[in-house]
Amino acid sequence: EIRARILGIETSCDDTGAAVVNEKGEIIGNALHSQTETTVSLGGVLPQYAKALHKKHIDTIVKDALQKAQLHPKELDAVAVTVEPGMPLSLEVGLSYAKQMVLEHGLPMIPIHHMEAHALTARMVEQIDFPFLVFLASGGHCLLAVARDVDDFLLLGNCTDCAPGDAFDKVARRLKLKTLPECTGKSGGAMIEHLSRCGNRDTFNAPDVFFKKRSCNFSFHGIKSHYMRYILEEESKQGIEGSGVISNASDLCASFQYAILRHMCRPLQRALVFCDNNNLLAETKTVVLSGGVACNRYLRHGIEKVCVTHGARLVVPPPELCTDNGIMIAWNGIEKYLCGRGFVDDPQSVCYRNR
Numbered sequence: 001e002i003r004a005r006i007l008g009i010e011t012s013c014d015d016t017g018a019a020v021v022n023e024k025g026e027i028i029g030n031a032l033h034s035q036t037e038t039t040v041s042l043g044g045v046l047p048q049y050a051k052a053l054h055k056k057h058i059d060t061i062v063k064d065a066l067q068k069a070q071l072h073p074k075e076l077d078a079v080a081v082t083v084e085p086g087m088p089l090s091l092e093v094g095l096s097y098a099k100q101m102v103l104e105h106g107l108p109m110i111p112i113h114h115m116e117a118h119a120l121t122a123r124m125v126e127q128i129d130f131p132f133l134v135f136l137a138s139g140g141h142c143l144l145a146v147a148r149d150v151d152d153f154l155l156l157g158n159c160t161d162c163a164p165g166d167a168f169d170k171v172a173r174r175l176k177l178k179t180l181p182e183c184t185g186k187s188g189g190a191m192i193e194h195l196s197r198c199g200n201r202d203t204f205n206a207p208d209v210f211f212k213k214r215s216c217n218f219s220f221h222g223i224k225s226h227y228m229r230y231i232l233e234e235e236s237k238q239g240i241e242g243s244g245v246i247s248n249a250s251d252l253c254a255s256f257q258y259a260i261l262r263h264m265c266r267p268l269q270r271a272l273v274f275c276d277n278n279n280l281l282a283e284t285k286t287v288v289l290s291g292g293v294a295c296n297r298y299l300r301h302g303i304e305k306v307c308v309t310h311g312a313r314l315v316v317p318p319p320e321l322c323t324d325n326g327i328m329i330a331w332n333g334i335e336k337y338l339c340g341r342g343f344v345d346d347p348q349s350v351c352y353r354n355r
């Protein structure tokens with residue numbers, strides 16, 4: 001029986017994360033610095049700014065994770081670090097730090113693909129056999145893929161423009177939701193989910209998104225624009241041009257969230273049919289939903305209905321594992337370590353890659 005303790009470092013976007021995970025999937029040390037509040041107030045991630053914050057926090061975060069694990073760096077079996085995809089300036093901070101660390105302590109390095117790490121995290125908490133269907137939805141991505149093995153993914157569909165989390169964030173910002181006391185500290189998506197609970201989803205309708213070609217791709221730009229236009233119209237009806245603080249915000253949020261759900265379900269249905277026809281999934285058909293948007297309980301519930309209709313079970317990691325963190329990177333390191341893959345001969349020559 002192989003024993004392993006791997007440190008994972010994540011800096012691909014706006015969260016600085018580090019964690020130590022062992023071969024059993026136990027989290028033995030975890031630390032995270034989230035820039036969510038800054039991102040919300042800036043209305044997006046500013047590369048230079050995100051880089052500066054990563055630089056400021058990375059050393060503390062890594063040391064914190066190691067200290068919680070009660071480990072000296074020399075006791076680690078490897079350092080896993082996100083190298084793609086992500087913002088170059090942000091990725092660079094984590095990668096340089098990891099290089100420095102493996103050099104100083106003579107450790108192996110395992111470069112990690114951020115989306116693959118999201119995809120495999122569910123295996124840390126649940127028994128899921130390959131191949132299974134992965135549905136990732138975050139602020140930067142929306143994709144469907146068949147996870148065939150630890151390092152073998154078949155991409156079925158991708159996002160052609162704006163990702164769902166980004167649409168949530170932009171609409172939340174336009175509605176100035178963060179000025180509501182019950183929304184402090186929440187992400188744009190979480191704010192909209194919250195308001196939607198007391199809204200009527202049939203108030204503001206939007207046409208469904210259709211592609212000319214049948215595919216499993218996503219496009220959320222149209223939905224976002226449609227609801228931005230509704231906000232403008234409501235403002236002028238209510239005589240509050242430009243303020244964003246419309247009286248029926250909860251109805252708008254509920255309708256918008258419903259439109260997002262409908263658009264998430266269509267490519268998923270297609271992917272499930274495609275997988276069935278080509279016998280691409282394991283006997284116990286499993287769909288793993290992850291990424292920040294998977295925190296949304298309303299969306300999760302709707303997606304689960306689609307899965308059940310197709311005879312598949314839906315697995316969603318707990319919210320803290322759905323959003324960006326160091327744990328998923330460490331776990332991906334463990335999965336690669338256990339099957340002897342993913343090591344690099346010369347860590348110092350590893351480069352980050354753009355999205």
Ligand code: KG4
Binds near residue numbers: 013139322
């Ligand atoms: O995966 P993640 O932490 O970072 C990346 O984008 O890679 O996802 C963050 C995104 C944000 O856009 C945020 O608004 C969205 O996930 N999000 C949600 C919810 N919680 C977070 N979207 C919808 N509903 C939520 N409850």
Ligand code: ZN
Binds near residue numbers: 114291292323324
């Ligand atoms: Zn992510």
